[in-house]
Amino acid sequence: MELNQVSYFINLAETLNFTAAARLSGVSQPSLTRAIRRLEDELGGPLIYRDGKNSRLTGLGHDVEAEFRRMVVAMKSVRNHSEHWAMGGHRVLDVAVAPTVGPKEFTAFFESALAEMPSIEIKLHSLQSNEDTSEVLSGKYHACIMPRETRPERKLDVHPLFRERFVLGCSANHPLAANEIVRGEDLLEFPFVDRLKCEFRDRILDHFARRDLLMRPRFRSDREDWVQRVVADGHAICILPERSPTVQGLVTRPIDGFVLEREVVIATVSGSTATVEIRNIAQLAARYEWN
Amino acid sequence: MELNQVSYFINLAETLNFTAAARLSGVSQPSLTRAIRRLEDELGGPLIYRDGKNSRLTGLGHDVEAEFRRMVVAMKSVRNHSEHWAMGGHRVLDVAVAPTVGPKEFTAFFESALAEMPSIEIKLHSLQSNEDTSEVLSGKYHACIMPRETRPERKLDVHPLFRERFVLGCSANHPLAANEIVRGEDLLEFPFVDRLKCEFRDRILDHFARRDLLMRPRFRSDREDWVQRVVADGHAICILPERSPTVQGLVTRPIDGFVLEREVVIATVSGSTATVEIRNIAQLAARYEWN
DNA sequence: TGGAAACTATACGCGCAGCGTATTGGATAA
DNA sequence: TTATCCAATACGCTGCGCGTATAGTTTCCA
Known part of the structure; x- marks a missing residue:
């Protein structure tokens, strides 16, 4: 099964006309016909009753169409996500917090950080159980607030908090x-x-x-x-x-x-990879009075 | 974008190792490497942070993985249209709860459920932001407690709670x-x-x-x-x-x-695919006095 | 500390999957 | 009948994705 077959079939389900579906799909009519045929061979049954202008989807065809539409939705979401991450003005700092670290000590700190850096927004994430500081390196988060890990990570700046x-x-x-x-x-x-x-x-x-x-x-x-x-x-x-x-x-x-x-620490990428905003918030956190 | 890239990337996301993912996918390592590279070129950003044994998905990578998994689910539903596999009799019920649904009303209910069904354990999960009822259909969870979704899902039994x-x-x-x-x-x-x-x-x-x-x-x-x-x-x-x-x-x-x-509901797989335990807990929930 | 092992990226050639053009075969309407 | 519309077949070609071989790095371990 291939993705072009998916979009071909959706177009066919809409038009119920191989020639029109081919034009919609931007391919020749024989290509689309063959693609549908391959699909039917793979699924082991016809997807559409071919009857000239009275062609109809089969029962299987209807179900397949519904599932294919889901696939297309997921594919479009992928494209949306990629645009979101590509355009992503990094004015927004993505900060992840370990689930067991509570807000009590931090609200005041984030208030002061927002006050000191008026141009940024802070977006707080919950660190999932299978995540650790590597998520900072991978670029998923800009900073991580969490208990100190046993093994130290060279590429990270780790500031102890309390x-x-x-x-x-x-x-x-x-x-x-x-x-x-x-x-x-x-x-x-x-x-x-x-x-x-x-x-x-x-x-x-x-x-x-x-x-x-x-x-x-x-x-x-x-x-x-x-x-x-x-x-x-x-x-x-x-x-x-x-x-x-x-x-x-x-x-x-x-x-x-x-x-x-x-010991609860804040971890950011170290050195020149970090943007000004990231370095700033790490410094603010390190200097903050956590009492 | 091609479907083999989808399954390649899912395997890669699971193993975080190009060589292992290639073996899983049944292709050579260079093939998989190139396929991922094409994907990254197409989406305009890296999907995985390459760092030897510490490789990690990027933020975009996580989002893409979630969407790809939906595509695979849809593909499997296409294939397994006539046959449903029987789920083994689970003694542990995996129940997922939407993040915004609180424990207040539920602790007493689960207490009574544990009392009525002495042979089971209940394992509570937090529904991640990229998950929905499809995780129930995929078998990851046995039941889902969450706000009612706008689009109804036929294959699910949805019982309103309050x-x-x-x-x-x-x-x-x-x-x-x-x-x-x-x-x-x-x-x-x-x-x-x-x-x-x-x-x-x-x-x-x-x-x-x-x-x-x-x-x-x-x-x-x-x-x-x-x-x-x-x-x-x-x-x-x-x-x-x-x-x-x-x-x-x-x-x-x-x-x-x-x-x-x-409206907060409990969703389980419908009909004969569900085990006795799943049906029982759904019934208990539906009959419970939520006041 | 040095050599082996693990892991990813690049080079290169090949086979075939899927494409387009051209055409045939059937059905329908005027 | 003729004209029209539509799907299927024939056939050659191109490019994409594959494997093998190998290079470049990092990690592991003794």
Whole structure:
């Protein structure tokens, strides 16, 4: 199957006339006829009843037309996207943020950045679970805000922003919330929610596994707010960074003997590849008072 | 653009390795390399950032991959018209939720579903911005919870769950929060945040444009929590569904003369292609008291 | 640190897929 | 009948995309 066959057939379905469809498609009538014939051979059945001026699409023909139209729509979208990216005035800074990094500390920073650089817009993206700093190198994003990666990347400028611990999250009415500090082994008594999007998920699970604390979650999600709603409703508990945005009804407690920490950084392409705007925002972030 | 380029690129996007993608595609490595190069020439920009084992798709590459996948889906529907493959009995139900649909109403439902069907696990996914109900048909998800799409899809069972209006979101201290109902033209005086992930974004902007209310956001994001933090801090206002999960400090107000509404539905594959578990959860959802 | 391995790009020649021109065969209308 | 419209066939040609071979880089590993 070829793409020209697709457009040929759509034109044929519209005109129900091989000659006219050929003219529409910008090819000779025999070419179009042969292309349709090949299509029919490949699909194993006729697409159109040939009957002079009373030609009609077959049942299969109708279904094929519908699917072909979808393909054409997708193809046009591809062209739209390419124009969008080609023309893309890079006045817009695409900034990606790791899912577990919350807005709390950043809104004020972005306010000041917008104030200092009046000519730019900031477009915030959520970093998907399969993405990392390489997306900056590939040009998908101009900057990345995320926990520091273990392996350093030479081609990136990485500015540290602040550090934070991991803590227990539970409902305000939860028994564990009664104490200011929680003991690690007490967590076992309660169902646990798995935050799939957490970059430290493996290290957290590992941390407990090493103490023979096996946590077996039945509910897992990559949607932070869903996880938190389950927790806030008292159905389960979870582990999350202390500065994470939390829904109403969810409280956090430090865990005794649990020392996992992370550093949040901003990563941009280094050196001359970066535009002025990108370098500016990286510098602003590095100089900012994150307290 | 040719169809072999489409499948070549999809294989490349999966492997991020020209040699492996060529083997997958059943052609030689130079052929695939040239095909991708032609594609990039045609689209006017790079699709993949070439860096040995750290190769990554560019932004354009990601967009193109998504559209190409739709084309492949359409092509497969053409071929598999008469035959549908039976899905294996899944014990894990993959449920995708649109980003703007919040957990508030659903945690209790999933609790009851888990109680009624003890043999299953539920795995919740966030529906990406480039995905829609076709991901259900393709088998990636077993069910989709999302606003009703304008164009109906025959092959899907779509059960309505509840309806909700769009309302204003602003800080509790915001001047607009003083009144129980807000007038549309008053919104103009305040900076506006663009919720990129909102399926109704275009309709909302259109709604205001038609009344000569031009909203010019300088801050846009697909991270719901970030948008809400900006709003809760009083830096801006936004439009959001009334049942959306909201962060602390953000309040909602109905807007006078603003009648945009959406219906949240659950979509599953229809008929015999669906397993018992899928049909069960769709029925449970349809029968549930969403009030 | 140097050599092997992995990976992508270029060079070059070839085969055939699909094209156009010309033509035939059938159906329909006047 | 003749004129007209339409699809299919015949046939030669061109170019596109393919494979083989190889060069140019980067990464890996000892």
